[in-house]
Amino acid sequence: MRKLPFDKAKLEEIAAKWPTPFHIYDARAIRENARRLKKAFAWNKGFREYFAVKAAPNPHLMKLLKEFDFGSDCSSMAELVLAEKVGNVGEAIMFTSNDTPAEEFRKAWELGAIINLDDITHWDWLLESVGNPSAADFENRVMCCRYNPGPLKGGNAIIGKPEEAKYGFTREQLFECYAKMKAAGVKRFGLHTMVASNELDPEYIIDTAKLLFSLVAEITEKTGVEFEFVNIGGGIGIPYRPDQEAMSLERVGEGIEKGYEEIIAGKGLKPLKLYMECGRCITGPYGYLVSRVRHIKNTYRLYAGLDACMSNLMRPALYGAYHEIIVPGKENSGETSVYDVTGSLCENNDKFAIQRLLPVMERGDLVVICDAGAHGHAMGFQYNGKLRSAELLLEEDGGVKEIRRAETLDDYFATLDFSAL
Ligand SMILES: *Cc1c(COP(=O)(O)O)cnc(C)c1O
Secondary structure, eight states: OOOOSSOHHHHHHHHHHSOSSEEEEEHHHHHHHHHHHHHHTTTSTTOEEEEEGGGSOOHHHHHHHHTTTOEEEEOSHHHHHHHHHTTOOGGGEEEEOSSOOHHHHHHHHHTTOEEEESSTHHHHHHHHHTTOOOTGGGTTOEEEEEEOOGGGSOOBTTTBOGGGOSOSBOHHHHHHHHHHHHHTTOOEEEEEEOOOSSBOOHHHHHHHHHHHHHHHHHHHHHHOOOEEEEEOOSOBOOOOSTTOOOOOHHHHHHHHHHHHIIIIITTTOOOOEEEEOOSHHHHGGGEEEEEEEEEEEESSSEEEEESOOTTTOOHHHHHOOOOOEEOTTOTTSOOOEEEEEEOSSSSTTOEEEEEEEEOOOOTTOEEEEOSOTTTTGGGOOOGGGOOOOEEEEEOTTSOEEEEEOOOOHHHHHTTOOGGGO
């Protein structure tokens, strides 16, 4: 069983102020992990992580990550605005969108973000969206393309086969687009791909980096375009299940360094900065959904009904994802009962766990659902009139800070005008 950064007494103290359910993030653990990531890639001058904002779009968490010079990986207007609010502007933003509206290209352009095109037609669309910039306007801008390796790269369970993914350029299109951009006056270039999601095999990530290194070498040779960086995307997984092992960031760092020495340094190419845009492995294991048992129900199965529901954490219902569940104060009581742990949404798949062996639970027990720090609160929704919970930050000195208040009924009704009935 994993060790929590709080015990039952501490949680009760927090819950007295912020009623369950709430999400709570462990600032110390997030910082330790960020330090470790930077260390694993310290061999690369200019290494940068762009935190995937969609994983945990909270400016307080983004600001915490900014202590480590993490940039923001954005893909929507709201995410661009969040990055701007925490002072991540210019090349601290990587804008990786798809099916992009003009106003988002305009906003990214105004902020000086690194713009990562998803499709060859988006080059013209970008030009049109931002008012046909001249070569001089591109003088200091960094342009990037998202590569989809198609059949050249095997599939990954969540994101699927690259060939079936809607994202990115084909190989041929890349050569054409970089040549076009160069002709238009672009001088600074990057290359991006994102082919994994929740991947636990370090070799998959290492191979992805090598694929990009080789492609950089080939594009440079054929078009004369020189690259400043490659961005290997996000997708480093976390061990949701107790029998899984965390990916060794050190192993990934070393493996990519070896590939770099062979392919980039070996061919005498210019030094290349390595970027990544992970979300899950940055905050995922360090966020918890804290809830309380509302009812125990014994019918054809034994149910523990919580005051949280799938609108607080959709992954189990959406992907059948496993999240470890801990009942604080009962860590040593033995796991002797089999429960379906449910929420109150009127959907039978609103279950945090199915047929899970857990300690005997009673009404009022606190329940901690682990690994909710990424793609957790962020995926929340209001279906069935369920409201999004508060987000709290557990500080290193043991203090607790509210970083987002819980929604109220007024928030839910804010877009309705009852007087017009
Ligand atoms: C979702 C996403 C990420 C982050 O993925 P994680 O699995 O959270 O690391 C990074 N880049 C892009 C383009 C994404 O869509």
